[in-house]
Amino acid sequence: MNRFDYVRPRTVAEAVAAGAEPGSAFLAAGTNLLDLMKIGVARPARLVDLNHLPGLSSIEALPDGGLRIGAQIRNADLAHHAQVVRRFPAVAEALLSGASAQLRNAATVGGNLLQRTRCSYFQDTASACNKRAPGSGCDARGGDNRLHAVLGWSESCIATNPSDFCVALAAFDAVVEIEGPAGRREIPLRDFHRLPGSTPDRETDLAPGELIVALRLPGEAAGFAPHSRYVKLRERTSYAFAVVSAAAGLRIEDGRIAAARLALGGVAAKPWRATAAEAALVGAAPGADAFRAAAGLALAEAKPSGDNAFKIELARRIAVRALILAAAGTPARLPALPASPFAPIPGGLHG
Amino acid sequence: MSLSVTLTINHVPRTIDLDDPRVTLLDLLRERLNLTGTKKGCDRGQCGACTILLDGRRVNACLALAISHDGAEVLTIEGLAQGDTLHPVQAAFIAHDALQCGFCTPGQIMSAVGLIGEGQAGTDPERVREGMSGNLCRCAAYRGITEAVVEATQAMTTQQEAA
Known part of the structure; x- marks a missing residue:
């Protein structure tokens, strides 16, 4: 780990000022940042510690029935918050399917939005990586790339975003509140992460010094609570990143789908909201035929970036599975293994 | 800011001077306080060998900067038993x-x-x-x-x- 200066701001304004200085990085839990510093991928000159700032650690009910979640709320606290469990169950399921209990006790909402890719070439400082060292090339192209992107990738970068939480947030129209040198602004989570294009080092919409202060879940999304699921395929049973995942929500009225939400994880540099699939589901009877057609639309633009064509079919099937489970109804209590694709499907439907 | 950190470790308040902000809670426990019950396995948050309770919550000590947890309460395996009575x-x-x-x-x-x-x-x-x-x-x-x-x-x- 490189040497760095440590600063402990007492207000958000102080944090923003310190964060805007070249070489600064914000320290929340550090579960991702310290890991990357240990392997030399992140080398900040200055850590701006957010852990002693007031005002970033509460969850408030909003007049529209939504929630405003402080950026320093820990993943475990959010996942077990009564209003999240009741009104945004797919968000809770996504959170609990990620990492380990130890990491969820530490990791923060704000930090999760800034989680870096698990691409092994990004993590290996001996490899070429346009994200870590712009212009150096991409050793993942033509390398070991079976887990890389199938949507939205470019010749510069084929990495994926590893977050589970962000997939559910994208599906349910979360909004990110940001404080920065130019004041306060907000941006839909769907627009927060960028596709790589020719600048994969620019991963989010944040400018230097800008700090995520809160996240909002709109009350409108709570309408999907009776039919909301997150499903995640992993290479081991638990404590693993998604190969592919999907967050799905349905509003069912008189036996027809009145509204649908669908986002995919593990497929692109950002959580992938599937709006064409959502539109196609409106008016359809909930069932395997409609869900297969929707999943087809969600992956219509997909193409392999290497030895990963299998992920396209897997993503289709996980999307179908998430929709089937959502249609069957949100369980009263999350299953022992949240988001498992191996859970029996209520009613005996098969994806 | 002076780099010192005050922690209550296994029920005992300790103030420790740090010569470097890079010290993790894991290294502080093992290298500075000789509390070697907490193990260093992967040192990257992947194995759980360094699990401690930090303010009553289990976390990976390898991914926590000591300086950032000023004022916290730490419980390690050494502080778990009550005298000769095991937890x-x-x-x-x-x-x-x-x-x-x-x-x-x-x-x-x-x-x-x-x-x-x-x-x-x-x-x-x-x-x-x-x-x-x-x-x-x-x-x-x-x-x-x-x-x-x-x-x-x-x-x-x-x-x-x-x-």
Whole structure:
């Protein structure tokens, strides 16, 4: 780990000022940042510690029935918050399917939005990586790339975003509140992460010094609570990143789908909201035929970036599975293994 | 800012001068305070061997900067027993042979204490297994570990009801 200066701001304004200085990085839990510093991928000159700032650690009910979640709320606290469990169950399921209990006790909402890719070439400082060292090339192209992107990738970068939480947030129209040198602004989570294009080092919409202060879940999304699921395929049973995942929500009225939400994880540099699939589901009877057609639309633009064509079919099937489970109804209590694709499907439907 | 950190470690308040902000809680415990029960396995948050309770919550000590946790309360495996009386989780690990080499055991036990405190898993073995999935055991003593955690949960519930 490189040497760095440590600063402990007492207000958000102080944090923003310190964060805007070249070489600064914000320290929340550090579960991702310290890991990357240990392997030399992140080398900040200055850590701006957010852990002693007031005002970033509460969850408030909003007049529209939504929630405003402080950026320093820990993943475990959010996942077990009564209003999240009741009104945004797919968000809770996504959170609990990620990492380990130890990491969820530490990791923060704000930090999760800034989680870096698990691409092994990004993590290996001996490899070429346009994200870590712009212009150096991409050793993942033509390398070991079976887990890389199938949507939205470019010749510069084929990495994926590893977050589970962000997939559910994208599906349910979360909004990110940001404080920065130019004041306060907000941006839909769907627009927060960028596709790589020719600048994969620019991963989010944040400018230097800008700090995520809160996240909002709109009350409108709570309408999907009776039919909301997150499903995640992993290479081991638990404590693993998604190969592919999907967050799905349905509003069912008189036996027809009145509204649908669908986002995919593990497929692109950002959580992938599937709006064409959502539109196609409106008016359809909930069932395997409609869900297969929707999943087809969600992956219509997909193409392999290497030895990963299998992920396209897997993503289709996980999307179908998430929709089937959502249609069957949100369980009263999350299953022992949240988001498992191996859970029996209520009613005996098969994806 | 002077680099000193005040922590309550195993019920004892300590103020420690740091010569470098890079020191993790894990290295502070092992290298500065000689509390070597907390193990360094992967040092990257992947194995759980360094699990401690930080303000009552289980976390990976390898991914926590000591300086950032000024004022916190730390409980390690060394602070768990009451004198010669083992904590119910420690006793259950012995009763169920929940280890072979023992390297991961302090982390397993601290993680189990955290899990039981969280109250999400109860005595459902499937939920216990999932709740303990952040602690790897290369000897694969998982069956004994799960049995021990279930038994300790029952013992602690009975204790609480009796109290």
